[in-house]
Amino acid sequence: MIIEGVKLMVIGMAIVYVFLIVLMFSVMLSARLFKDSGAGASAGPVTPVKSRRNVTPVIAAAVKAYRTKRAGDSSS
Amino acid sequence: MIIEGVKLMVIGMAIVYVFLIVLMFSVMLSARLFKDSGAGASAGPVTPVKSRRNVTPVIAAAVKAYRTKRAGDSSS
Amino acid sequence: MIIEGVKLMVIGMAIVYVFLIVLMFSVMLSARLFKDSGAGASAGPVTPVKSRRNVTPVIAAAVKAYRTKRAGDSSS
Amino acid sequence: MKRFILIFAILGFSLGMFSGIPDCLGDTVSEVEAAAAEQDRKLASFPQLLNNIATSTGIYGFIAGNASSWTNGLGMFLMIVVGFLLLYLGIAKKFEPLLLVTIAFGCILANIPLAGISDPGGVLYYVYDVGIKTGIFPLLIFMGVGALTDFGPLLANPKTVLLGGAAQFGIFSTLIGALVLARYVPGIDFSLTDAASIGIIGSADGPTSIYISSQLAPRLLGAVSVAAYSYMALVPIIQPPIMKALTSSEERKIRMSQLRPVSKRERIMFPLIALTLCLLFLPSAAPLIGFFAFGNLMRECGVVDRLSDTTRNALINIVTIFLGLGVGSQLLASEVLSLETLGILLLGIVAFCIGTASGVLMAKLMNSFSETKINPLIGSAGVSAVPMAARVSQDIGAREDPQNVLLMHAMGPNVAGVVGSAVAAGVLLAVFQ
Amino acid sequence: MKRFILIFAILGFSLGMFSGIPDCLGDTVSEVEAAAAEQDRKLASFPQLLNNIATSTGIYGFIAGNASSWTNGLGMFLMIVVGFLLLYLGIAKKFEPLLLVTIAFGCILANIPLAGISDPGGVLYYVYDVGIKTGIFPLLIFMGVGALTDFGPLLANPKTVLLGGAAQFGIFSTLIGALVLARYVPGIDFSLTDAASIGIIGSADGPTSIYISSQLAPRLLGAVSVAAYSYMALVPIIQPPIMKALTSSEERKIRMSQLRPVSKRERIMFPLIALTLCLLFLPSAAPLIGFFAFGNLMRECGVVDRLSDTTRNALINIVTIFLGLGVGSQLLASEVLSLETLGILLLGIVAFCIGTASGVLMAKLMNSFSETKINPLIGSAGVSAVPMAARVSQDIGAREDPQNVLLMHAMGPNVAGVVGSAVAAGVLLAVFQ
Amino acid sequence: MKRFILIFAILGFSLGMFSGIPDCLGDTVSEVEAAAAEQDRKLASFPQLLNNIATSTGIYGFIAGNASSWTNGLGMFLMIVVGFLLLYLGIAKKFEPLLLVTIAFGCILANIPLAGISDPGGVLYYVYDVGIKTGIFPLLIFMGVGALTDFGPLLANPKTVLLGGAAQFGIFSTLIGALVLARYVPGIDFSLTDAASIGIIGSADGPTSIYISSQLAPRLLGAVSVAAYSYMALVPIIQPPIMKALTSSEERKIRMSQLRPVSKRERIMFPLIALTLCLLFLPSAAPLIGFFAFGNLMRECGVVDRLSDTTRNALINIVTIFLGLGVGSQLLASEVLSLETLGILLLGIVAFCIGTASGVLMAKLMNSFSETKINPLIGSAGVSAVPMAARVSQDIGAREDPQNVLLMHAMGPNVAGVVGSAVAAGVLLAVFQ
Ligand code: NA
């Protein structure tokens, strides 16, 4: 039965990568088509104002937790 | 079968109107019975303070959207 | 059948009290084991700062309602 | 105005034309299809249709239903009146409005003739079937109550847990009372499980009452729930005379020492202790105490605040709406309009009175054994009815001595009453299931 | 880097070793178990497996499905395109996005070949089966809409209730139109109940449309719902030309007197009055009007604010998501891609036009009988489509006279339209159930 | 005090009287009814009743259950201890508390003897049956996670999507490991679908793990879910040594250029692109990717903010509570206490290690092909475990160079890992369904 697992791995990883590579190129194409330029652009994750609204709670929490942890680590 | 539709229309509109007319008179009666007078009265939709609390989100949204739209229309 | 009810009462109240007395002693034991001492202690229901956060909405509502009611009673 | 006339003319003409077109034009449709469609086509003749509409009115429903049985006609009308009365009590008198308003609406909707909203296929039937018959809704409410409850006052003064036990005397004495009624009053025929469901009104705890009666005596669910919530709302009227009658002025003036701080870890341990005792000694109470403890643990543990916030807000609110509608849907005329319901209402108030008296007397009993005196007025709070009963204790105490703050002290027996009721409920389930 | 190579070497070696171990080593397992496990073991050969994977792609699904019936192949693809189009309308054009975005997503998911998300056992099947077939979701939305609706403008000027009736003319004339199409267009075969479901698009009320079509003609649910929400979004485009064509400039300039204050008690009484009339005269409308009245009563009674807050926020949002997905899951290629759907879309817009015209004409009719003139522009708001239609009235009025504020006045017929639609829906249910 | 005595006297007297009244007084009841009631009347004799109560305690349940099978007695006790241990890990150690606390409580409730909370008819049974067996709860969680996830960092640097693929190597190598264990360890008997469920632990994604094991191997659901969440919580302990072992100090110091701004339209397109690819190439992953994309689209499209707010707050919280309880209810002693569970725990940690290593190695591989170097520390974030794994990348990077901010860069592979896992899950579903 183990050989079946190997078959699955080969096929599985192949499909995962085919999917993700197609996704990557699609995203690049989308970026070319839909990238805003100049002042009207909604800012990305590291630019100020609007981006801050867009940063997900998850990331915000991650940043905050990281800082808290660092503060804790350095004080201990 | 079309004649059935006409029957339905006659009966349907009749019932809708009977219902709404009875509702109208009931509301008028209710207004006579329960209309507050003087200072204690909870204000209606166009009077200030308390009414503003009572104005539904729907209407508030409508007013706001209308104003936004007008502003947009006049600027364009 | 009434005698069945009496049986139930005797057994029921006995179990209720056995349970609650065991609970009482368990809580006392827990208090001895887990009672914080000194500054680090999270305050109980009548101490300030942190406790106020811990007071349940239910109690807060009760206190508020009681005060409101008293105010109403004394004015009437 | 010209257009106005024009449009109406066109509309009228079109309609006339449509209805005037002879039926024979439809020959494109095959014979078989036509035969099948025939049934569909047979809308009754005009007078017949008017008659059909008339016989589908509620007024006709009341009258025609009455012919078969008065509980299908006048009875339903009376139950709708009862529904409006409960709405009045909930809205104008503020009697436990969260439940009475929703129950009342469920009652009105369920008793509308011909609408069948609580019959199989109707919306309220699904609500009852999915949420109440399974016990899920009362347990979720219990979880929400757990997330709302602060056991601090109880943990600071664990002795008060005993006051929450005394009040359960109301449950069991009412159970006996129900059996007495069943024996001596013709037309009242309560079984042992019925009596247990009626007794549980004395728990003064809504979700416990609903859970127990849904498990032991579903046919009494409506009456038992309404009685429980109504009397909980009436606690400020029912309790004071009993409390005053059983205490002296000196006793009512007893001041209690300020409660000690309670640590976070003690708070976290409490639901775990209660759950452990329950699973070791009384597994039948595990659903009730388990969900209550789960809610309280989420509240106190500090690491799942977003879950406990939702539990005590969106979730408990949503479930309350459906629970109320579902309970109300069981207030059917055919079930409720009987001598038994009167018996339940009578027994319910007896249960509250006995529970109140037992709590006060237990407090006096404890004082005769202990140095640190407790004010017997907090004993009545052991009936549950959180936080109303604790407020009554505070109120009566402040009448004797306006500086005496009993509220926090009364919250101890008050929340203990919830645990005690759950234990008593567990005993009933253990015996009957 | 050394470790890097090492790890990969180990990994590679292990895997090679594992797969190289001969199968005969497994003799510890008993014969019986081995036989049972045999089936499980039969993963196909490598080329076969690749083939299996290839035949499980969506692209293959479209092509292979097409072989049996074009609605199982190209049709599904087209419906996915329709889904993306609806997403575009919802997101870029802001057409009723709350419903169109969710319906669109349900449509896309339901039409993915081989995934079976809306087949029995799939998630969207459960959503449809539990929430829409039973009528629960539209009724909960109606409850939420009740909790969002302020009947103040209607109570301040009860006459406007009549304008909400006129607009229902659109429902019944469209019903007739559907029967006409069914008779004269080959390939369109609407029954009477189908026609009633199509007519209800003219109510311009989403939950009412979904409820009625789920009860009377489930097969048309998807098309009817999408038509209803699409045309509601198009109200600012559909209504103005009709309103202008039917009114003179003087009429459009009519100013209406400021609305009187409405007391809290009047507001509380309104849902109770509506419910009472419904139960006395039209029990078949009781689910719709009952839940609407319940939501509105919770809103106005002031004692269950936490319930009404949840009803108009968390609850209505959750139900909207599932309602949209469930409705979208009925937009199956095999159901929707037919001449009948074109007919429904055509009839839907006719319904909106007739409803709008009827409202305006009724306003003019009322003016010819009454001293206090009403601006006929508010008549068009009687179609429901709250609050879009009222905003259109305001907008057209302000073009003639920028100081004229019609919005509040138009909210009266607008909310009356919701009640009127529910009554019309009740008539249809009474006739056909 | 006088009243006190009086009341007790009356109570005692009444009760004595009631119970003393001879049964013959009940003759008013007809013979038939009496016979019917007889059964109901037969509450056991007092010693028998005490015995019944004693045999309904949990302590007795543990002992008596043990007689039939140790997993029905001591085993349940051990699982309750495991539940308390999980609570400790969740609360005191803050290991993924949202899920571990709820799973732990479900585990405790399900293993209470005699209570039957997870047997048919019990509350947790309904929760499992309705929400988990159908796959609805994990999909709703996935929708909520979609509404919480910002794909900005991934869109700004699309290459990082490849890192999210490498980590899936952990899934498939663990699958092989499970098959190896099944072959060579007596007492462990994993089928291919079992092995696939175990491998999915390596996705480091809770809802995906629950969804796949509920579909492919429900009997392993409890163990697989607990392993997945436990190891996700242990990511800060598991990953760092592997990351350090596979990278040089220079590599860990690589700084990455600031991410470019991402437009709103790119953000809206991303879920649509993912969905389109999924429906074209891998329909079996459509439920997972579909609901994830739906949540993300609601978040980004900007026109349904009230829906996405509810999705990522009230809805995800409510579902989390039920999901946790439902998963915990599958941690039954009879299922979990076996050698296989040990195997699952062992394989789970292997999966995490291989996934971490693969991500780091893939990053190094990409660096050998590309000019713009990426810091290989962000490769480990490809395992999912959002956002813990990204924080670990940041942390290790900052130890070498405190000014190096890798967090945002690591979020790219981190969210790509979620998509990659969903794709891998889709492959498993495509092969086995
Ligand atoms: Na109680």
Ligand code: NA
């Ligand atoms: Na309408």
Ligand code: NA
């Ligand atoms: Na992953």
